[in-house]
Amino acid sequence: MRHDDRTPDQLRPCSIEPGFIGKALGSALIATGGTRVICTASLEERAPAWLRNGGWVTAEYVMLPGATSPRGRRDPGGRGKEIQRLIGRSLRAAVDLTRLVGPEGEALSLVVDCDVIEADGGTRTASITGGWVALRLALDRLLAQGRLGADPMRAAVAAVSVGLLARHDGGDPLAVLDLDYPEDSTAVVDLNVVALPGQGSVSLVEVQxxxxxxxFSRAQLDTMLDLAEIGIARLHRAQEEALDAAG
Known part of the structure; x- marks a missing residue:
């Protein structure tokens, strides 16, 4: 049994509040257990100079000093930069960048900021899941304003952690879904899975x-991926509910 009495295939309570930052083009507050992340999507004034075709989506990630105890640093450091690259890659996988252009064909560039205000494991996966909602809302607004020629979003993207936890009786490690910090910090194996939800199965974007x-064995990896697929399907429903609430 897990320390919080969840079953192996049970997510932590998850909620996504759309429109959390009123001045942002698109925004959402995602809470998964004790982890809370504010995600905002903004239109950049200009696209990257090297861009030759279509638009661009990137991300920035930071953990606020008070998100952890003891106090963290504002500088994202190497870990934070690696996480924001993962978030950017994940969000771009959901977008047809060739269609991220204005009515006259001008390239559009969007940045999704993920600010962790409280951390209890799974901050990068929560950032991807909530960041997609913020991005979807931003694209909806640009479409309504006539600033996009066509909808570039081709799929949703969500992410979740899975892992193997040691058993007290010394038996084979237990595969579990959605690790919180106590589990993540003691896990025998830890995976982060990013995928595009689909009909019947998911399309994997990245597995870390x-x-x-x-x-860990191939069979254990398959078990963890099966759990991740269950979790991502549930997170996709939470994303859809957030968009429905946004109207």
Whole structure:
């Protein structure tokens, strides 16, 4: 049994509040258990100079100093930069960048900011899941304003963690979904899975996995991916509910 009495395939309570930042083009506050992230999507004044075709989506990620105890640093550091690259790659996988252009064909560039205000594991996966909602709302607004020629969004994208936890009786490690900090910090294996939800199955975008306390078998990997697919389908429903609430 897990320390918070969740079953192995159970997500932490998850909520997504759309429009959390009124002045942002698109925004959402996502809460997964004790982790809370404010996601905002903004239109950049100009696209990257190297861009030759279509538009661009990128991301920035930071954990506010008070999000952890003891106090963290404002500088994202190497870990934060790696996470924001993951978020950017994940969001771009959901967008047809060739269609991210204005009515006259001008390139549009969007940045999704993910600010962690409270951390209890899974900040990068929550940022991707909530960041997609903020991005979807931003694109909806640009379409309504006539600033986009066509909708460039081709799919939703969501992310979740899975892992293997050691058993007290010394048996085979237990595969679990959506690790919180106590689980993440002691996991034998920890994976972050990003996918595009689909009909019947998901399309994987990225799988980041590490044997923190030991190796893992192909069968164990398959079990963890099956759990991730369950979780991502549920998170996609939460995304859809948030968009419905936004109207």
């Amino acid at each position: 996995g590490t044997g923190e306390g030991g190796s």
